[in-house]
Amino acid sequence: xxxxxxxxxxxxxxxxxxxxxxxxxxxxxxxxxxxxxxxxxxxxxxxxxxxxxxxxxxxxxxxxxxxxxxxxxxxxxxxxxxxxxxxxxxxxxxxxxxxxxxxxxxxxxxxxxxxxxxxxxxxxxxxxxxxxxxxxxxxxxxxxxxxxxxxxxxxx
Numbered sequence: 687x688x689x690x691x692x693x694x695x696x697x698x699x700x701x702x703x704x705x706x707x708x709x710x711x712x713x714x715x716x717x718x719x720x721x722x723x724x725x726x727x728x729x730x731x732x733x734x735x736x737x738x739x740x741x742x743x744x745x746x747x748x749x750x751x752x753x754x755x756x757x758x759x760x761x762x763x764x765x766x767x768x769x770x771x772x773x774x775x776x777x778x779x780x781x782x783x784x785x786x787x788x789x790x791x792x793x794x795x796x797x798x799x800x801x802x803x804x805x806x807x808x809x810x811x812x813x814x815x816x817x818x819x820x821x822x823x824x825x826x827x828x829x830x831x832x833x834x835x836x837x838x839x840x841x842x
Contacts, residue, residue: 722752729761733768741765749778756786763795775799783808790815794822805829 725748732741742765748758763778779796786792794810797805809829812822 692711718751722748722755722758725751726755726757731763733761733765736768738765738768742769749781752779754785756782756789756792759785760792760795763799767795773800776804779808783811788815788821790819794819794825797825812827 725744729741729744732738732744732755737745737796742762744825745758745762745765747763747807749754752758759778759782763775763782766772766775766778770787774797782789782792783796790812793815797808797812799810805831809822809825813826816822
């Protein structure tokens with residue numbers, strides 16, 4: 687190109703700017719995803735270490751950044767159960783099951799955090815999704831209940 691001459695293809699400049707903006711957006715999305723995954727991992731590590739208050743805070747960060755991710759809600763619920771707060775853990779597991787209704791582990795965790803009819807329904811769903819898991823089998827045996835053989839309702 688000769689100096690002083692106008693660019694013959696001005697549309698190329700627009701394409702370059704569009705590509706730069708798209709690359710910037712992708713970089714921000716990647717950083718946010720990394721932040722969420724680090725928070726979930728840190729929450730799990732804190733739970734294993736017995737630092738449940740820290741685990742709750744880290745899982746809260748994960749759910750704040752990515753409320754659509756089941757794993758953040760599961761991590762939060764597990765940490766809340768570790769604190770002994772079943773009433774706080776139950777909504778976290780409910781959200782996890784809403785985000786991923788075919789994840790047997792989220793249903794099982796919901797059964798651990800609840801009682802009564804909700805526990806039976808959650809355990810039934812976990813058993814339907816993974817009937818041979820030892821944890822599911824042990825809890826159903828402990829409760830003397832099997833989802834595969836529900837009580838018959840007598841119709842008149």
